[in-house]
Amino acid sequence: MKLSDQVYMVGSGKFGLQLSHSMDCNVYLVDGGHDQYALIDAGGGMDPEQIIQNIEQEGVRPDQIKYLLLTHAHGDHAAGSAFFSNQYGIEVIASKEIQPWVESGDQEKSSLAPAKKAGIYPEDFQFPRCKVSKGVVENDTIHLGNMELKVLETPGHSQGHISFLLEQNGKKMLFSGDALFAGGKIVLQNIWDCSIQDYARTLSKLGLLRIDTLFPGHGVCLMKEAWKHVDIACGYFERLEVPPNL
Numbered sequence: 001m002k003l004s005d006q007v008y009m010v011g012s013g014k015f016g017l018q019l020s021h022s023m024d025c026n027v028y029l030v031d032g033g034h035d036q037y038a039l040i041d042a043g044g045g046m047d048p049e050q051i052i053q054n055i056e057q058e059g060v061r062p063d064q065i066k067y068l069l070l071t072h073a074h075g076d077h078a079a080g081s082a083f084f085s086n087q088y089g090i091e092v093i094a095s096k097e098i099q100p101w102v103e104s105g106d107q108e109k110s111s112l113a114p115a116k117k118a119g120i121y122p123e124d125f126q127f128p129r130c131k132v133s134k135g136v137v138e139n140d141t142i143h144l145g146n147m148e149l150k151v152l153e154t155p156g157h158s159q160g161h162i163s164f165l166l167e168q169n170g171k172k173m174l175f176s177g178d179a180l181f182a183g184g185k186i187v188l189q190n191i192w193d194c195s196i197q198d199y200a201r202t203l204s205k206l207g208l209l210r211i212d213t214l215f216p217g218h219g220v221c222l223m224k225e226a227w228k229h230v231d232i233a234c235g236y237f238e239r240l241e242v243p244p245n246l
């Protein structure tokens with residue numbers, strides 16, 4: 001589904017448009033120009049062929065996809081990585097912090113083991129280990145065609161969480177993973193690396209950017225005035241409260 005000149009939604013699960021398997025996060029395809037594309041997040045890997053079908057329906061061939069950029073290591077975002085890497089040779093880029101967890105399919109660091117125990121994921125859900133070509137940190141730049149995506153560290157929902165900022169024609173677009181959702185919502189979970197205080201710092205950092213467009217990891221996208229939704233979340237934290245969960 002085409003969302004803008006450069007961005008398509010090619011996967012989404014039960015909190016979104018359900019374009020692919022219900023365990024998938026929103027998966028975006030970014031057109032960098034010069035025949036170079038990138039995927040933002042991989043989905044859960046339960047039915048990645050559906051994502052490939054959605055990509056091909058947009059007239060894009062999987063061999064035109066250069067990178068898979070991961071926002072964080074949770075199963076619904078990262079467990080599908082090995083499929084795209086192994087089947088199509090797509091290079092995986094993730095934060096330096098989660099790189100070893102993705103490369104070992106670490107079920108504890110990625111909180112997949114407790115999430116399975118809690119019944120959030122089915123028992124047969126797998127996180128196949130996947131080689132990460134490049135580990136990135138704050139302010140690193142990813143070159144895609146004639147486009148540059150800037151890496152922002154955005155922990156809180158989980159450690160090693162990053163977002164990708166794209167600035168074009170004076171507009172700021174943010175691929176936020178699970179750092180922020182429409183309506184100023186967030187996702188706090190009882191897992192080892194979720195931190196309210198990190199979340200608050202992340203939101204105040206995002207507040208300074210005055211972003212126009214938000215492409216979140218779940219739910220609806222905001223095509224303009226996304227900064228208003230960042231401000232809603234910041235308002236809760238400033239009152240020492242926490243924003244509602246998605």
Ligand SMILES: [Zn+2]
Binds near residue numbers: 072074077157158
């Ligand atoms: Zn998550």
